[in-house]
Structures are given as structure tokens and as C-alpha cells.
Amino acid sequence: MLSLDVKGSILDINDTALKLMGLEKEKFLGKDLSVLKNLFSSENMKKHIESVDTTAQGGNVREYESELVTKEGIRYRFLFSTDVIKKKEKITGILFRGRDVTQRQRAWDELVKLEEKYRVLAETSADGVITIDSLGRLTYVNPSFENTCGRRKSQILATLLRDYLSNDSIYLFQQVFIDTRKKDEKVENVELELVHSNGRLVPIDVNIAPLYKNDKFAGVVCTIRDITERKKVEDELKKSERLKTEFMNIAAHELKSPVTPIKGYLDLIISDTGSSGKIRDWAKISQRNAERLLRLVNDILDVSRLDTDTMRFNMEKLNSVEILEEVVEDMKAAIEQKDLEFIVHIPKSLPDVIGDRYRLSQVFKNLLGNAIKFTDNGSIAIVAKEEDKHILISVEDSGIGISKEELKKIFTKFYQAYTGDDRKNEGTGLGLFICKQIIEKHNGEIWAESNIPQGSTFRMKIPHL
Ligand code: ADP
Secondary structure (H helix, E strand, C coil): CEEEECCCEEEEECHHHHHHHCCCHHHCCCCEHHHHCCCCCHHHHHHHHHHHHHHHCCCCCCCEEEEEECCCCCEEEEEEEEEEEEECCEEEEEEEEEEECHHHHHHHHHHHHHHHHHHHHHHHCCCEEEEEECCCEEEEECHHHHHHHCCCHHHHCCCEHHHHECHHHHHHHHHHHHHHHHHCCCEEEEEEEEECCCCCEEEEEEEEEEEEECCEEEEEEEEEEECHHHHHHHHHHHHHHHHHHHHHHHHHHHHHHHHHHHHHHHHHHHHCCCCCHHHHHHHHHHHHHHHHHHHHHHHHHHHHHHHCCCCCCCCEEECHHHHHHHHHHHHHHHHHHCCCEEEEECCCCCCCEEECHHHHHHHHHHHHHHHHHCCCCCEEEEEEEEECCEEEEEEEECCCCCCHHHHCCCCCCCCCCCCCCHHHHCCCCCHHHHHHHHHHHCCCEEEEEEEHHHEEEEEEEEEEC
16 A cells, blocks of 8 residues: 555555565655556556556546566566545545455456356256256256257246146146255255157156355256156066066966865875875875965965055954964964974063054064074074054074175065075075065064074064054
């Protein structure tokens, strides 16, 4: 900052300016502005002298920028202004001020570079990128969006995005737009339909994020992906999944019809005291296998019912103690046959639940059946208790256990963990999948825990009344 008299001689100079020039005050006082010539280009020097003159004559000079280079060669960007010093309405001097705006300039340059970077990114993106103002009007569209929409930028800028959405999508989009604004959060993977200029409906996947200008909501930025191909594949997949389920269903029904009479006749042979022991033994083996086949067929039928959401649930108020005790009674013999200890803890105070009697029993029996199948020594326990508005039922065994990796997969369709022996072939890998689905239909949860050498525990919780 320098103060000059009306003739342009320097009256005073502040410390910051002195420091920049690296000279003592005395070297300046009484001199004119040209003492600064080492700091500025001749062109800029001319500008300074001109603006001091103009100001001295009462004229107006706008702020202007100029480069300043120190003795050491450091470059600064300065913003200069000149003002008059008045005494009793008379101009007595001039204040010549320079402000260091190097940082600001740098930040600005960075911003321009950054904006340029984002502009290039958006312009070359394979996904559509658009911005919409707070009234829903398009303020930017990139070339990919122009292609997806089948319209030129010049046709659609400043028009409403909703004009290009299918009727079904308009409401959803508006909801999401309001949500984004209200919650100040981005919303991802919203599926909408765009109407192409040729009338075709284009399925799109949209991500929406709010935009702010001076801390005020200014609209949203959306990235838009054309998912026509993905939809096609999904539709094909659904179709083939449906065909597979239909086939499974028909095959299972067809298999079931002949097995039922086979089982019936085998029953007759086994209970016929007239037939020889040998024949009855063979019949018993056949019957075990017929039962296995029937279980497999029933599992396949259940899975196809679950897949097509046609499994009927007869929901009623159930006495959970009664159901669990029935299951215990039914499974007791099989557990004793393997010489395992059966620990049962079912408190009489266990509350009622709403559920399907047959299906819940099926789940409990399946879990106990698995526990028996995978346990050769020790015990099997069924423990029930009330916990946090739910009944919690655990089926614990001291069997071979399940590895951590496999725990994640056992509830998926057809999955059988590797057990290291031929037992693997005995089941279908469908039981736990069916159990999980049934429990979820009861608004419950099922999960498994295992510590390999100590066995496995299957737990489930179902909301009680
Ligand atoms: P599976 O018909 O094979 O029993 P499930 O769906 O009932 O089919 O079980 C899937 C797999 O989970 C089984 O093959 C087995 O590897 C594992 N599994 C289930 N229950 C137990 C258990 N109590 N102990 C050890 N492994 C188990």
C-alpha cells in the first residue's frame, strides 16, 4: 500500500510492500511510482501510472489485475485499486493498493481444470448424465443421454424430464426427486422407462444425487443406464426358470403316482407272516428306498410350490408346546436307534404362535432328521424358550459340524456340504432351503452355528402371539 501526493510522489509505503521489494523505506519516499519498475512489466507499469493519474484528476479506475515478480523471481498475481484521499472535499493524495490474489487465482485455475475434467468425463461417459434444476427442467444432457432419448440437446434443454418418461415412471420419478431433496441423499438403482422419440420404451436404471449452489438445493444430477439388454436376459432367465419349475412339478407328480402303490404292496409283503424272512428283508430294503424316493419327490414338489409361490399355508393359532412334543415323540425312535442321548427342553409356558401346523412340524422334523443323519456319537437336543416377542427353538447336535465357508451356503437350493464320506449322496440338498422358506413365511428367521469338533446348532425364531 502506497500513499502518494497529487503530483505522484510517494509519501508513505507500508511494511508488506517493502518486504516484497526488499528495500528500505527511505529509498522510496519522495520518488514517483517508477521506483516500482523492477517489479512489473513495462506495460503494467504504464497501467499503474495511468490509473494514479486518472484518480488524481477525479476519474474512476476499476480494480485490475497485474503480475508482480520479485527480485528473487517469485511470481504473484495482484489485484490493484486506486482511491483518492480527500481533505475538506479537496483531493490531497492517492492511495495505491495491491492485494495478493495468487492463491485465489490458483484455486480458480484448479476449479476450471476440474470442471473441464468433469465436463470431459460426462461428455465421454457411456452412461447418460443429466442435470435437472429444482423445477425438474433439464439443464445439462450428455451425448449418451441424447442417444438413449433419441433427441438432440437443443430440443430438450430447459424442458421437463417427465415429458420423456412413461406414464408409469412419472410418479416414481417425482417421488424419488422429492426424497433426494428432503433427505439430502443420493438414491440408487431406480428403474424407470424413457420414451424414445421413435415411441419405443427404453428401460433405464437411474442414480440420482442432489446438487447445491451456495448451500441451496439447486436440483439433481442423474446418471442413466440403458438396461434394455439386461432386461431381455432377465426375462429369458425368468422364462427358463419358469419352464424348469413347471417341468420339475410335472416330473415329480408323475413319479409320485407309481411310488405310492409300490410302497403299499411292500407294506403288505412285510406284514405278511406267510412270506419268508428273506423276502421280507428284501421288501424292507425296497421300502426304505421307496420312502427315500418319495421324500425326494415331495421335496421337489415343495421347492416348485415355493418357487411359484403356490405353497398353501393354513395359518392358525397353534400351541407350540403341543407341536414340539409331537415332533419329539415322532423322532424319538430314530434317535434311540442310533444310541444317541436325546435332550428335550420345552417349557410348558411357551406362548402360542400363528402358523401352519404341518409345515412347522416339517421344519422341526427336518432339522432333527439332519441332526440324526450327521451325528454318530453323543447327543441331540431340542431346546425352546421365549425371547423378545419370539419363540426361539434350537436343535443342537454333537455331530460332524459344518465349516464356516459351508455355513453360508447350506440354506441354498441343492447345496450339500462335503462330508468326506458317502452320506453326501443320501439327501437332496433341498431340506434346509425349504425350511428357510417356510420359516420366512412365518415372519421368522433361521440360521446355523457350528464349531466343527463340537457339532452344529440350528436356531430359529418365530414371533409369538
Ligand atoms: P440334505 O438333504 O443333504 O440333508 P439339507 O438342505 O437338509 O440337505 O442340508 C444341506 C447340507 O447341510 C447337508 O448336506 C449337510 O452337508 C449340511 N448339514 C445340514 N444339517 C447338518 C448337521 N446337523 N450337521 C452337519 N451338517 C449338516
